[in-house]
Amino acid sequence: MNPRWNWDFEDGERATRRRSASPLRPIRAPLQPSGDARFRRRRLAAALAFALLVIVLVIVLSGSHHGGGASSSAGTSAHAARSASLRAVPPADALERGDRAVDSVLGYTPFARAGGTQGRDVALTFDDGPGPYTPGVLSVLEREHVPATFFVVGEELRYFSAATVRAIHDGFVIGDHTETHPMLAHLSAHDQREELFEQLARIELLGGHRPRLFRPPYGSFNTTTFHLLHQMRMLMVLWSVDTGDYQRPGVEVIVQRASEGIKPGAIILMHDAGGDRSQTIAALPTIIHAVRARGLNLVTVPQLMADDPPPAGQPLPQNLSGD
Secondary structure, three states, rough: OOOOOOOOOOOOHHOOOOOOOOOOOOOOOOOOOOHHHHHHHHHHHHHHHHHHHHHHHHHHHHHHHHHHHHHHHHHHHHEEEHHHHHHOOHHHHHHHHHHHHHHHHHHHOOOOOOOOOOOOOOOEEEEEEOOOHHHHHHHHHHHHOOEEEEEOOOOHHHHHHHHHHHHHHOOOEEEEEOOOOHHHHHOOHHHHHHHOOOOOOOOOOOOOOOOOOOOHHHHHHOOHHHHHHHHHHOEEEEOOOEOOOOOOOHHHHHHHHHHOOOOOOOOOEEOOOOOHHHHHHHHHHHHHHHHOOOOOOOOOOOHHHHOOOOOOOOOOEOOOOOO
């Protein structure tokens, strides 16, 4: 494992700046690019091609083990049933409908912090994965037959790509949370583009649908970010409910914060990585039951945009990182 990897990047002093608000500011002086961009892209392509080959070999070998015996068949059937239970419509139709919904919303706003208030949908979203706790989150969602949206950090796929492959196969929506989880407002236009594009490339090489949704790490963005998202036809997705689970405040607090914001159109922010997420996993079933107890439906963000999109005429959001 790369000794520089640190999956606790959400902990510490940087995370405490997450909630303070300040006006949207112009981009600062560019940072010096780290390394040659073309070399990074070649290295990324080679590494992901190798990872994809390993995944294919594992799937082939596992499928042929013991000539496709009863245990293998049972496992495949169980996975297929689990995946089917999460999908209200066939995957291709769901992807096409989601893309159309995103395009429609992008026609009048570059961002969404919630859906409308006339429907019955609520979207659960998870940031910073994949990580060692992502399979636990997926298990709860699968057991409860709940669709969700994951905003994935590209470099974490070097260690935990199997969890994202599982999420893709289960029909969950994968969004872009940058390649290395930086504060985008501190970066040049070139480096912001690299952060967005490299994550997209990783998801596509894993067999996922090209992400159409983006969530800025730490809520840090600027006008350059919006210009790039427009060029890439991506919708910035913020949130209306912040559980603060990254601070590990306790299961009861996470549930309380989520419950206070449950209403039609809500987009709930949680995390499946970036630190110890055992409290999130423990709180998740209660949050799911609370949403359903209020007669609301749990959907992906594209489904929310299709069923009950946000109203037009909202002012651009502020940079939320306080920088």
